[in-house]
Amino acid sequence: MLTLLPDEFHSNPSYVGSKKKWIFLVCQDKFILNRDYYLHDWVALDDKTAQSFKAFRDFKLCIGQYKGIDCEVWNLKNVEIQLDNFMLVDLREVLISCNALSFSAVCRSSQIVSWYKTNKFCGCCGKKNTISSTEHCFLCSHCNLTNYPKISPCIIVVVINEDKCLLARQPSWPKGMYSALAGFIEAGESAEEAIRREIIEEVGISVSDMHYFGSQSWPFPGQLMLGYIAYAKSNKLTINNQEISDANWFKYDQLPAGIPPSTIMSGKLIRYAVSKMAGKNES
Ligand SMILES: [Zn+2]
Known part of the structure; x- marks a missing residue:
């Protein structure tokens, strides 16, 4: 049972x-x-x-x-x-x-x-799918292809450099809103490889010493956010404006006016990074 x-x-x-x-x-x-x-x-x-x-x-x-x-x-x-x-x-x-x-x-x-x-129709042969009676799975009785709900893992990272953290914004966001860097994990990549690639693509810096923080579903439509803290090897940013409109280093007690709420992974991660930096600074 x-x-x-x-x-x-x-x-x-x-x-x-x-x-x-x-x-x-x-x-x-x-x-x-x-x-x-x-x-x-x-x-x-x-x-x-x-x-x-x-x-x-x-x-x-x-x-x-x-x-x-x-x-x-x-x-x-x-x-x-x-x-x-x-x-x-x-x-x-x-x-x-x-x-x-x-x-x-x-x-x-x-x-x-x-x-x-x-997923009403099979993506391989185009015939109508039937739904399994025991699990969330569409089955094609013609070619036996199965279709489960698709989950797409993404990394979301706050990069730390001494007492500052790296936050970025997209052009469509409200003025003053900044968040952690994020991106999809490409086929064949590990989460850590995706972090190294995303950070260098978006802001041109290398990172090391990555620490897993936690995960959260983000259904747009099937993302699974894997939260990490990483440490920067350098601090000079080269911003890729095709991906983001701005990125900057923010001291842990001088964050931008708009950061995501603590209910979602980006907000949790930023607050965790801030607590780490504040703790280190006070000790
Ligand atoms: Zn089929």
Whole structure:
């Protein structure tokens, strides 16, 4: 018998058959949430409340269990929805504002919906896929190709040089907003090789002494952010303006006005790097 994580969200493609259910509602890649969702640890709607959206349902999938209770994601058709007590919230906004307990389930809901919508046909022979009854997997009965939700690993790095850290910005970001450098891991690369390549491509410096910090899902649509701290071998930056609009060294107590919130990997990593530098400086 399956043993579930007692206090957390447990990813699972199958139901355990709980009496109650929690429902995540996705509509046009946004989430339908209670107006005061950000005050709560857990953002899903109970199944009774979700019933008013049932007529708009396109498909539903089990995503796992929260404290032993089955969780489903419903993808709703692109229709006008009366939202009275609810609001339609952008995925990015949900991730920035929801509690850590809801984060994984929101990421999973979004990724599973995106995977389901984009894998109806086999990528090899073009025949219609069928979905497995036991796992989140599309199968082609013609050529046996399988399609699981695609996860794309990325590295995200704060580079440290003495009491300063390297942060960069993209042209589309709000004025004053800076974050850690990040990029996709190319086929065949290790995370550490990707870090060395990305940093030299984007700002022209070599790094060494890389330390893994932690990972976090980032469902745009299937990124897995692997957070690292690295140390610079030099401090002279040569900025590649095709990738970023600016990059600079910031002293740990003089960070730019806009850095990402502590709910997401970039924000966690910057605060961790700052605490490391501050600790070293005071000792
Ligand atoms: Zn096929």
